[in-house]
Amino acid sequence: MGRDVFYITTPIYYPNDVPHIGHAYTSVAADVIARYHRLRGEEVFHLTGTDEHGLKLQRAAEAAGRDVQSWVDEMAPKWQEVWRRLLIGYDDYIRTTEPRHERAVTEFLTAVHDNGRDDIYLGTYEGLYCVACEAYYTEDDLVDGLCPVHHRPVEHVTEENYFFRLSAYADRLLEHYEAHPDALEPEVRRKEVLSLIRGGLRDFSVSRTSFDWGIRLPWDARHVCYVWFDALTNYVTAAGYGSDAERFARVWPADIHLVGKDILRFHAVYWPAMLMAAGVELPRQVWAHGFLTVGGEKMSKTNATGIHPFQLLDHFGVDSYRYCFMRDIQFGADGNFSWESMVERHNADLANGLGNLASRVLAMLGSYYGGEVPEPGREASSGAIPALAPDVAARMDAHMGAVALTPAVGAVWELVDAANKYLVTTEPWSLAKDADRRDELGAVLYTAAETLRILAVLISPVMPEASARLWSQLGLDATPIGEQRLPAAAAWGGLTAGTQTSKGPALFPRLDA
Ligand code: MSP
Numbered sequence: 001m002g003r004d005v006f007y008i009t010t011p012i013y014y015p016n017d018v019p020h021i022g023h024a025y026t027s028v029a030a031d032v033i034a035r036y037h038r039l040r041g042e043e044v045f046h047l048t049g050t051d052e053h054g055l056k057l058q059r060a061a062e063a064a065g066r067d068v069q070s071w072v073d074e075m076a077p078k079w080q081e082v083w084r085r086l087l088i089g090y091d092d093y094i095r096t097t098e099p100r101h102e103r104a105v106t107e108f109l110t111a112v113h114d115n116g117r118d119d120i121y122l123g124t125y126e127g128l129y130c131v132a133c134e135a136y137y138t139e140d141d142l143v144d145g146l147c148p149v150h151h152r153p154v155e156h157v158t159e160e161n162y163f164f165r166l167s168a169y170a171d172r173l174l175e176h177y178e179a180h181p182d183a184l185e186p187e188v189r190r191k192e193v194l195s196l197i198r199g200g201l202r203d204f205s206v207s208r209t210s211f212d213w214g215i216r217l218p219w220d221a222r223h224v225c226y227v228w229f230d231a232l233t234n235y236v237t238a239a240g241y242g243s244d245a246e247r248f249a250r251v252w253p254a255d256i257h258l259v260g261k262d263i264l265r266f267h268a269v270y271w272p273a274m275l276m277a278a279g280v281e282l283p284r285q286v287w288a289h290g291f292l293t294v295g296g297e298k299m300s301k302t303n304a305t306g307i308h309p310f311q312l313l314d315h316f317g318v319d320s321y322r323y324c325f326m327r328d329i330q331f332g333a334d335g336n337f338s339w340e341s342m343v344e345r346h347n348a349d350l351a352n353g354l355g356n357l358a359s360r361v362l363a364m365l366g367s368y369y370g371g372e373v374p375e376p377g378r379e380a381s382s383g384a385i386p387a388l389a390p391d392v393a394a395r396m397d398a399h400m401g402a403v404a405l406t407p408a409v410g411a412v413w414e415l416v417d418a419a420n421k422y423l424v425t426t427e428p429w430s431l432a433k434d435a436d437r438r439d440e441l442g443a444v445l446y447t448a449a450e451t452l453r454i455l456a457v458l459i460s461p462v463m464p465e466a467s468a469r470l471w472s473q474l475g476l477d478a479t480p481i482g483e484q485r486l487p488a489a490a491a492w493g494g495l496t497a498g499t500q501t502s503k504g505p506a507l508f509p510r511l512d513a
Pocket of ligand 1: 010011012013014021022023025026051231232233234258259260261262263290291292293298299300
């Protein structure tokens, strides 16, 4: 049933330009989810890639005076470089111009075309097209006569096209979403899609003849496959569709297609209908997040509001970057990006919060115990912190499992705050002045150090580098952080007395506003 592997996908991005932080938002979220499932001990397959066919790409290459293939060959590494610096640990990077994808699309098209229900038929398309979206619109869809997403003029097209009989799938789609309420998240998006389907579905064009940058239809080589039909198929290509049946059975269906809300319609309506027509099982879930906005508008290159991730990475570092976006934007809703609030968040939660906690505890272990973790004594396993830590871990776990990324991170920070307060109340620096209270001091510092160990585990999906550094500073490298598994790794008492810690450089240096 494909339950062996947790399969998560990002959209495949248009490489007509370099990524901005809006694209990176999708990829960071997908990576956090993927790392969390690895932490749960699951086998994970995390797929990303680039969507390299279609008119948008052909025009971008033409504008640059280049041939399209060499243009996309040059762009793909630029995207991969950004993902490398953001620690996006994908397992496969698919490019739709690869031969493996062309084979899968050919096979998929054939399966739909030959399904005996005439689901692909020849017709004439006359209407409006937005090249930036690579999507067809009606007059009613337009806002002030312009594309509703890009606010740019649409093009009038008349062409002989093959059509996909989407209209025949409305009932089956509704049945599917009613039987599987989790198949579409969050709830507002589910409602949106249901009403879209109930409003009636129009067949959509699956081929173009006016340009040739795409995959040829196997039964009519005058046509190239419509870019969205081609692109959506990437999710099965990479799972082995048409090339490796055994692997496909293990990996497919996808557990989560993570997408932005702008491309929900393609993933929640077109794609499942295409799969039904090809006789392939449907993905378990489509999860549509909101937009990063600038001044209330979706951040985009087309609207000239794109910020390259390196601009922020150079300033904040990768862990802070990943943390701030997951923490500050309620996952699922739109959220405004501002430099000031990111600095504020960094200083409050990371520099003063977790960073300060780690540096204080490690410094005290150094001064009072030569860096060795003291005996816990009886105190260190009772009290508020040892009770809170597993509770936080369980809540983080439940939220992450439900893709509630913001509350998951929020839960972890309850423990950070509680541990900082614990130090303020217990005042280990005062206990250290009294030789008679050595056991109490040991219990407090054991408690604090053990909390840091658990925190290192819990933050690892969001902040892989900081987590590994903290793990090393706690002297735990004998069993690498990457081998830790939830829930066991968050159980209280994992830290052994005598472990040699060492205070390294600050995890999160304070930033100037
Ligand atoms: N190529 C198609 C996807 C095909 S998937 C079979 C595409 N590419 S895209 O590059 O335009 O966008 C890819 C993803 O980036 C989408 O999920 C989109 O929502 C996301 N984002 C682009 N700008 C964004 C923001 N400003 N904010 C959040 N996500 C945004 O669509």
